[in-house]
Structure formats: structure tokens, C-alpha cells
Amino acid sequence: MSEPPKHCVATDAAVFSVVNGTLKILLIKRKYDPFKGMFALPGGFLEDTDKSLNECVKRELYEETGVDNIFLKMLHAYGDVGRDPRGRVVTVAYLAVINSSDVELNKTKVSENAEWVDVSSVKALAFDHSTILAEALDELRHEIMDSTIVFQLLKxxxxxxxxxxxxxxxxxxxxxxxxxxxxxxxxxxxxxxxxxxxxxxxxxxxxxxxxxxxxxxx
Amino acid sequence: MSEPPKHCVATDAAVFSVVNGTLKILLIKRKYDPFKGMFALPGGFLEDTDKSLNECVKRELYEETGVDNIFLKMLHAYGDVGRDPRGRVVTVAYLAVINSSDVELNKTKVSENAEWVDVSSVKALAFDHSTILAEALDELRHEIMDSTIVFQLLKxxxxxxxxxxxxxxxxxxxxxxxxxxxxxxxxxxxxxxxxxxxxxxxxxxxxxxxxxxxxxxx
DNA sequence: TAAATTTGTTGTGATGGCTACAATATTACC
DNA sequence: GGTAATATTGTAGCCATCACAACAAATTTA
The missing domain is CATH 1.10.10.10 (Winged helix-like DNA-binding domain superfamily/Winged helix DNA-binding domain)
Incomplete structure (x- = not known):
């Protein structure tokens, strides 16, 4: 029995809000390659200091966007070879909704130009994040009919x-x-x-x- | 920006069947430590040769039990620190049902004493597999009312x-x-x-x- | 002060799915 | 032809969903 191989693990968050009557998704503009300059879902690698995947996605979301203290629901894991050009990365996607007026974006030092982007005008995203966004939106439409998740969207x-x-x-x-x-x-x-x-x-x-x-x- | 940390990634399968009017779960008796001798869900580490998580869980299920060629639905990822005493392991759980008479258990060389165990008599399982089993059973009860997954159970x-x-x-x-x-x-x-x-x-x-x-x- | 304007608030009838419940049909066996 | 055992089928009440319209409450204006 040889040592098991190790892989990069990450979390990504699809955070939605409704602003001025339009559905928005919280995206960051990437500062570094790969996909430098493109929009991506906020997220990042699981660190040894993260005691859980949930803690990881909350930390990354806070660091990259300033959004804090919200309920995130795990959606799906994505682990296909080739989804990250740097090497294999298994990512776990989360879904959340939030009242955008409750948060101030980009208040942390390492935040990467977080923006609320109209879902209808989102073009190509970095990595396979377009797929993740589409599946998250689909899930959101089910969740809203089937849970109390909408309360996070309202004052x-x-x-x-x-x-x-x-x-x-x-x-x-x-x-x-x-x-x-x-x-x-x-x-x-x-x-x-x-x-x-x-x-x-x-x-x-x-x-x-x-x-x-x-x-x-x- | 330092190198991202790497972690062990695994998949585990909760495979159910109905035998003689009772609900069974496919378990393996572990041959090695940790949890040597205890029952566990079949599963194992993601290898570089696995092109996807789905391929990983199918390969592990076949290697450990001989069960092949079934549909597996991804359920949830588990990544808490301490869920594996050897070190951090992020695992992705899958759900399946199968007609037990369609498969011959333990026909592969490395199979680990796979058995159909009455769900009602399952005691403590290795790792956090008791939690995974409970959540998988809950999901199965939803799935069966909401999808055609039951067809895999029938002749x-x-x-x-x-x-x-x-x-x-x-x-x-x-x-x-x-x-x-x-x-x-x-x-x-x-x-x-x-x-x-x-x-x-x-x-x-x-x-x-x-x-x-x-x-x-x- | 009364009428107009604008949105908030509420009820009804039709339809379809879910639940509870029982009588008849078909076969082998005697 | 009678018996035993399971297969097969219909109906009425209840609840959720859907389409649809009138009245209520506040301000503006004539």
C-alpha cells in the first residue's frame, strides 16, 4: 500500500443578491494568472488551518469580498481533470443569498475587486465557474421554493x-x-x-x- | 502567494439493496488500520489516473466489492479535520441502489470482505461513515419518491x-x-x-x- | 371635501393530486 | 364447482394550486 496521492482542494461560493430588481452574482476579477482579469466565483484553497470545508468557504469569501457571517449551503463537488490549468483541483461549491446592502465589498486587504454582476450579463467565467454558476442558480430556484433561505435576502x-x-x-x-x-x-x-x-x-x-x-x- | 496545501481526497459509496424484504447496505470489513476489523463504506483515495470523482468512486467500488456498472449520485462532501486519524481526508459521498442478485461480491483480488448488512443492525462504522450512511439513507428516501433511481433495484x-x-x-x-x-x-x-x-x-x-x-x- | 390615483389586502370557484377505504377477478388446487 | 390466495380496480373527501376582481387606505388635486 503506497502513500495516497494528494490534491489541491478548494471551495467556491455562488452568492446571489437582488439589487434594484435584478438578480446579481458576487464575482471577483482575478488579479493573477490563470484567467487573470476574468471574473470568477470567490473561493480558494483549503488550508490546514480550516477546520472544515464550511470554514474554508467562509474564510475565502470574507478575504476575497468582505462578505461575512452568512449561511452557505453545500451544493456539489467538481473534480474533473483539467478544470484548473495549474493542476488537479477538487472544488466544493456552495450557495448563498445575501442582502447586498448588509455588506461592504472589498474591505479586506486581499480582496480582489469583488463586484455584484447581473446574472443575465455574465459572460465566460474562469475555470468551470460558468457551469457552477448555472447549477447554483438552478439549485437556488429550487431552494427558494423549498426552504427559508430567502430570509437572508431580506432586511x-x-x-x-x-x-x-x-x-x-x-x-x-x-x-x-x-x-x-x-x-x-x-x-x-x-x-x-x-x-x-x-x-x-x-x-x-x-x-x-x-x-x-x-x-x-x- | 505560497504553494497551496495538498490533501488526500477520497470517495465513499453508500450502496443499498433490498434482500428478502430487508434493506441492506454494502459494507466492507476493513483489513488494515485504522479501524481494522470494523465495517466501513466502500471507497478510497482519488488517484491521479481517475479522470473524475465519478470515475474514482466507480473504480473503488469495483475493486473493493466487485460491484460494477451502476449509476452513482453524488451526495455531499465531508472535510472536517479529524474525521480520519491518519490525517486530513476530504471525502465525497455517493449514493446508489442495486439489485443484489445482479452482482457477485468479492470477485476482485483486492476486495475486502464486502457484505450486505441489514441497515437496521448496523452498529458503529469506521471514520464518520455512520453519519454518511444516515444522510445517504435520508437522501435515498427522498430520491425514491422523486426520481427513477428505483429501477436499479429491480430486475x-x-x-x-x-x-x-x-x-x-x-x-x-x-x-x-x-x-x-x-x-x-x-x-x-x-x-x-x-x-x-x-x-x-x-x-x-x-x-x-x-x-x-x-x-x-x- | 370629494374625487382621482396608486398600491395593499383579501376570497372564490375550478382543477388536480393525495388519502382512506372494499369489492371483484383470476388462477391453482382440491 | 368450491376454496384459497393474491391481483386488480374506483370513489369520495380533503388540501394545495391556479386564475381571477373587488374593496381598503393613504396622498394629491380640483
């Missing part, structure tokens, strides 16, 4: 219209107001505060909060 | 009663005959052959086949 208090808009942007299609409200209320994950929000020259909207701010599958 | 031709029994064993609960038949026919994945099967002193059952023998999500 602490929000109106049902704001919530519905997030769903519409992520799903890429309009939803019926009445059916959406019936559906979300059925899951019993929200409670109505006694406050309202004025957003123009019309009836104010009630503000809601999540009962439980933890990720939960329906 | 080429089977009766609806046989199929229902497989579902009952995996889900661990009885199902209603009429509802099961309505449900499975609704998915339009089976066709009735003109043959029947006598299994005793009573009306014979019609034999069915899958229309398409590929894995497909509903």
Missing part, C-alpha cells in the same frame, strides 16, 4: 410585496399576489409586526418578520 | 407488488396498493408486458418494464 423587516419581488427576480417570472400571500402564510414562517411602511402616495404596507431566522427545509 | 421485469415492496422496505412503512399503482402509473415510466408471473396458488401478476432505463428526476 429584518419587510413587506410582502418586497418579499414577492425577490421571488419574482430569482424565479424570473411574475407571481400572483393573492396566491403568493396564501402560499407564504401557509408555511407559518412569518409574523406581522404592528408597523407599516409608506413607500409612496398610497396605502402603506404592513411590515413582517421571520419567526425563526434559521435555515429550514419545508 | 428487468417485475410485478407492481414487487415494486411496491421495494418502496415499503426503503421508506420503512406500508403503502396503499391502489394509491401506489395510481401514483406510479401517473409518472408514465412503466409499460406492461404481455407476460405474467405465477408466484403461488392464485391469480398471476402482470410483469412490467421501465420505458427508459436512465436516471431521471420527476
Amino acid at each position: 429584518k423587516r419587510f413587506t410582502l410585496t418586497e418579499m414577492q419581488k425577490s421571488y419574482e427576480v430569482i424565479l424570473g417570472k411574475p407571481l400572483d399576489k393573492r396566491n403568493f400571500r396564501k402560499w407564504i402564510k401557509q408555511h407559518d414562517i412569518l409574523f406581522a409586526t404592528d408597523q407599516t411602511k409608506m413607500e409612496g402616495v398610497h396605502r402603506p404596507a404592513r411590515l413582517y418578520e421571520f419567526k425563526d431566522k434559521r435555515y429550514k427545509r419545508f | 428487468k421485469r417485475f410485478t407492481l407488488t414487487e415494486m411496491q415492496k421495494s418502496y415499503e422496505v426503503i421508506l420503512g412503512k406500508p403503502l396503499d396498493k391502489r394509491n401506489f399503482r395510481k401514483w406510479i402509473k401517473q409518472h408514465d415510466i412503466l409499460f406492461a408486458t404481455d407476460q405474467t408471473k405465477m408466484e403461488g396458488v392464485h391469480r398471476p401478476a402482470r410483469l412490467y418494464e421501465f420505458k427508459d432505463k436512465r436516471y431521471k428526476r420527476f
